[in-house]
Amino acid sequence: MFYREAGQFKTTYPADQQILPIRQDRYALGAILVLAFLIIPFAASDYWFTAILIPFLIFALAALGLNILTGYTGQLSLGTAGFMAVGAFAAFNFVLRVPGIPVLVAFVLAGLTAALVGLAFGLPSLRIKGFYLAVATLAAQFFIEWVLIKFGWFSNYNSSGVITAQPIVILGYEFNTPRSKYLLTLCIVALLALAAKNMVRSGTGRAWMAVRDMDIAAEVIGIRIFRVKLLAFAVSSFYCGVAGALWAYAHLGSVEPAAFTLERSFQILFMIIIGGVGSILGSFLGAAFIVLLPILLDRGVHLIPGIPRDLLSNLEFIIFGGLIIFFLAVEPHGLARLWQIGKEKLRLWPFPH
């Protein structure tokens, strides 16, 4: 009743091709953007910025990257955190070694470096498929971790491999408060999300999805699989690289390779599975879920009195694992699908059909 496209006629091609064809959706997105850009910066506390909002946005960006590769192109990757690490360390080195380089340019270069590394590790994907490829991407994860720890050059010969992010200065303004860092992250993430949305609606995205659904059939109709797969690896790694750079600069301030372990890769994989494989919105929903869940669990478990400390952390493990299984059993297509079902219901309400 409230959510209905009745009376909205498309009279031009641009109107037919816009991202959100239904007016209510556009209003909703506008409201979310207003909330994120204008209201949250003044309403949220520093704790919210540093512990929830900034990690959420960065994770959403990384999940977006992984979703392009795994959700849209169908190449399961377990090396996401490795590419994030490349981005973080590349940004650090660009700012360190190129005098006077603007930070944003360094971020872009960091993304491009990650894309190059992603290309290299994407090369086997032409011959290797499925889980074999997934395990092969683990090689990327371990190799990158090892290189960053082993060769001191990458961390400017810090004895423990830690890099400390330089201050972010753009056009003379220093982004040093949680609020300003949040806004910077938000701008970057919003832009890249828009780019991703448009990419997956374009011919490129169609080619990715054709490869995902059946690569041989895609090849038969004239899609150059190798190029398309490599492009997906490059774009995905670019997103992950920028996310990694933001992780170092906007979130933690100083990171070591141990911040980008296999555990992190799994975390991001969880996000896209729970959020929705092959969905831009799903990347955000999944990131929100995974960021909030441990915090809520932590709060929730503390409410039960008389549990010893070490049991508590194990209990969190158990609940986390159990929830993931539960979620997969109940809604294997993720939160994005739930959202879709909800929208459909709203369209029909109060009628059942």
Added chain:
Amino acid sequence: MTFFFEVLIGGLLAGVMYSLVALGFVLIYKASGVFNFAQGAMVFFAALTFISIVERGMNFWLAIAVTLAVMIALGFAIERVVLRPLVNQPQITLFMATIGLAYFVEGLAQGLWGAQVHAIELPIRDVPFTVAGVNVSQFDLFISGTAAVLVIALALFFNYTGIGRALRAVADDHQAALSIGIPLERIWGIVWAVAGFVALVAGLLWGSRTGVQFALTFTALKALPVLILGGFDSIAGAIVGGLIVGAAEKLAEVYIGSSLGLNIGTGIENWFPYALAILFLLVRPEGLFGEKRIERV
């Protein structure tokens, strides 16, 4: 030359340890197409359960029997709670579910028994002896013997028992197996129980080598390159892959590591097996013994 052989044999024997974990993966993948990431957690769970009840004063053999019963129960429970609701889902979903399962089992193991490191005393002493000038560890030989017995037993089980034949039928084609009346659910339960048994053996041997601790769960990561090298669905592949990875890893550590002179050697074993496996995969995309994939449009 003696030194080379010592390194080689040490590597081969270490490789057998990887094969033991890889076996559990292969069993489950063969029968249900599930890539079971929780195998490492199951190894940890089995070893920790065993050592904890031994430390509470139970007889060694009785403890093995009890742990085996627990692992079998766990296998059937996993089938009931995790797999059955996820029938007909894409493989990646099942894979994710096993990652969730890994978290669950790890938390359960440590929640039940605590997080301390335990030592397992197996009734075999770890003393080296010399064959033709090459030092060989008695313990490693025992492990290889165990692995050999295990593989032979599994081969007999798969080829000569009714359940084994049903397992192979299920592995070939779920639907065809169902249509001739093979109870799919029970078969999967059995496979997971057998994988639990293999996890127990691997857990005991790894545990007595490294101590029973959380790091046991990472044995899964050691087994993955073995798997892709040998092929996900081949028991022979798991053994041969383990031998190749073990030997290559040790040789690379000793020879490549030191000859590059970069102080590069340490830590190379974390990624070298994967790089090796990828090289093999580029030539044979299904691993050495994996079933050939036929693609149709």
